[in-house]
Amino acid sequence: MQPSRESSEATTTTAEEAFREVTVCLPGHLRTLANVGKYITLGVTDPVTPRRLLDVLEEQLPSLRGTIRDHATGCRRAYLRFYACEEDISHDSLDEPLPHDVVAGTEPFIIMGAVSGG
Amino acid sequence: MSKIRVLVGTNKGGFVIRGDAKRDSWEISGPFFEGWQIYHMKGSPVDPNRIYASQSTSWHGQVMQRSNDGGETWETVGNEFIYDGVPGTHQWYDGTPHPWEFARVWHIEPSLDDPDTLYCGVEDAALFVSRDGANTWKEMSGFRGQGTGSSWTPGAGGMCLHTILLDPVNQDRMFAAVSSAGVFRSDDRGETWRPITKGIRSEFLPNPDAEIGHCVHRITMNPTRPEVLFMQKHWDVMRSDNAGESWYEISGNLPTDFGFPIAVSSNEPDTVFVVPITSDLFHVPPEGKLRVYRSQVGGNDWEPLTKGLPQEHCYVNVLRDAMDVDELDSCGVYFGTTGGQVFMSPDSGDTWQTLAQSLPSVLSIEVQTIR
Numbered sequence: 001m002q003p004s005r006e007s008s009e010a011t012t013t014t015a016e017e018a019f020r021e022v023t024v025c026l027p028g029h030l031r032t033l034a035n036v037g038k039y040i041t042l043g044v045t046d047p048v049t050p051r052r053l054l055d056v057l058e059e060q061l062p063s064l065r066g067t068i069r070d071h072a073t074g075c076r077r078a079y080l081r082f083y084a085c086e087e088d089i090s091h092d093s094l095d096e097p098l099p100h101d102v103v104a105g106t107e108p109f110i111i112m113g114a115v116s117g118g
Numbered sequence: 119m120s121k122i123r124v125l126v127g128t129n130k131g132g133f134v135i136r137g138d139a140k141r142d143s144w145e146i147s148g149p150f151f152e153g154w155q156i157y158h159m160k161g162s163p164v165d166p167n168r169i170y171a172s173q174s175t176s177w178h179g180q181v182m183q184r185s186n187d188g189g190e191t192w193e194t195v196g197n198e199f200i201y202d203g204v205p206g207t208h209q210w211y212d213g214t215p216h217p218w219e220f221a222r223v224w225h226i227e228p229s230l231d232d233p234d235t236l237y238c239g240v241e242d243a244a245l246f247v248s249r250d251g252a253n254t255w256k257e258m259s260g261f262r263g264q265g266t267g268s269s270w271t272p273g274a275g276g277m278c279l280h281t282i283l284l285d286p287v288n289q290d291r292m293f294a295a296v297s298s299a300g301v302f303r304s305d306d307r308g309e310t311w312r313p314i315t316k317g318i319r320s321e322f323l324p325n326p327d328a329e330i331g332h333c334v335h336r337i338t339m340n341p342t343r344p345e346v347l348f349m350q351k352h353w354d355v356m357r358s359d360n361a362g363e364s365w366y367e368i369s370g371n372l373p374t375d376f377g378f379p380i381a382v383s384s385n386e387p388d389t390v391f392v393v394p395i396t397s398d399l400f401h402v403p404p405e406g407k408l409r410v411y412r413s414q415v416g417g418n419d420w421e422p423l424t425k426g427l428p429q430e431h432c433y434v435n436v437l438r439d440a441m442d443v444d445e446l447d448s449c450g451v452y453f454g455t456t457g458g459q460v461f462m463s464p465d466s467g468d469t470w471q472t473l474a475q476s477l478p479s480v481l482s483i484e485v486q487t488i489r
Contacts, residue, residue: 027177028153029153029178032151032152032153062194063181065197065198066179066197066198067178067197071179071197071199071200072200072201077178080177114177
């Protein structure tokens with residue numbers, strides 16, 4: 001199931017902050033762990049960055065703490081990738097604002113496990 | 119009426135195998151945590167329905183699980199394993215200093231008297247304790263900081279603290295073993311530690327009698343006689359009669375003394391079980407025959423146990439945490455293989471039954487005798 005492509009209107013909470021509904025796509029192991037589906041919608045205030053999104057995700061689903069970012073370093077775990085709007089943003093700063101279409105809720109923020117086989 | 123619960127950790131999830139005291143009827147449930155590696159599951163001796171599980175993947179790191187109903191349902195608990203203070207360095211493969219980095223929990227050892235207290239042995243080798251049912255963790259830094267840690271070097275399987283033994287008689291005493299480092303003892307409930315390797319010899323070391331660097335694969339004890347320890351080392355099967363102060367070899371007539379697990383009977387403290395493996399280069403049974411060897415005299419004199427075990431074309435391994443015993447009158451012995459088989463003997467190894475034929479590769483076996 002794909003996330004809704006309808007743009008979500010920002011709900012203003014203060015003069016500076018707006019409340020956004022952002023969709024996150026989780027890899028299979030984390031869906032099993034948190035007992036949720038592939039997509040989860042999170043409420044995040046501006047500016048929407050990977051760090052703020054992950055903070056909200058972990059607050060809402062505490063079982064995911066430490067499984068996306070390393071507890072000791074706070075960094076993305078080595079075998080995970082972050083994608084947005086068909087771009088690999090894994091090496092961007094966690095504090096870089098996410099693309100407009102992710103913030104608007106029309107594109108998901110994708111967390112993907114590295115592909116390996118054999 | 120007693121019941122048996124076999125906790126099976128595998129490369130792709132956890133399983134629970136339940137049987138009654140007759141040990142002739144078994145039911146397998148699982149997989150739990152499917153797709154994740156379950157390095158170890160172990161129940162509290164005080165409350166057998168309280169079970170802890172170590173769950174991990176290379177992608178998502180370490181997760182800990184707790185069950186309060188004997189493995190029927192599970193809840194995620196704390197997974198924050200942070201080394202105490204400045205982690206420092208140990209020796210890397212090339213001899214250079216390498217930062218201590220947490221990788222996973224290898225072994226869980228619940229307290230003998232409190233279901234909310236448990237110890238974990240982790241990679242890179244360290245000892246952690248939780249006193250709130252695994253919600254939070256604190257490093258017992260006296261272990262890593264006992265003075266030799268900076269010289270520890272990982273082996274091929276990583277530098278893991280894989281065995282924790284709690285002395286049921288002298289409750290101040292704990293034992294722990296680390297791959298390619300050695301075996302250690304605390305006499306003050308884990309506050310301070312020292313190596314106990316006198317008598318252990320490893321020919322591959324520059325100094326074969328060195329205090330540190332011995333690749334201990336597993337140690338075990340019978341709880342009624344905790345001063346007697348048995349060890350399966352990289353090569354050599356060893357015994358100590360004085361709580362590790364000194365060790366002597368008991369390999370005797372084994373076809374090879376390389377192996378991983380070692381277990382001692384619950385009601386015959388001189389009956390010991392090992393699974394000889396061809397060599398450090400070929401981790402399979404000699405001649406393709408899966409044989410458990412039993413000594414009923416505390417070592418040196420060993421006999422092969424084969425009835426019910428595959429005796430041709432069998433090329434599996436039995437890992438260090440993958441053998442255990444039950445506490446029934448005729449001691450049951452259980453082990454799992456890297457080929458996904460789980461075998462059980464109801465008669466101290468004389469005959470064997472297959473409990474599971476085709477599970478994922480078995481990483482650990484723990485047996486609960488529930489009365």
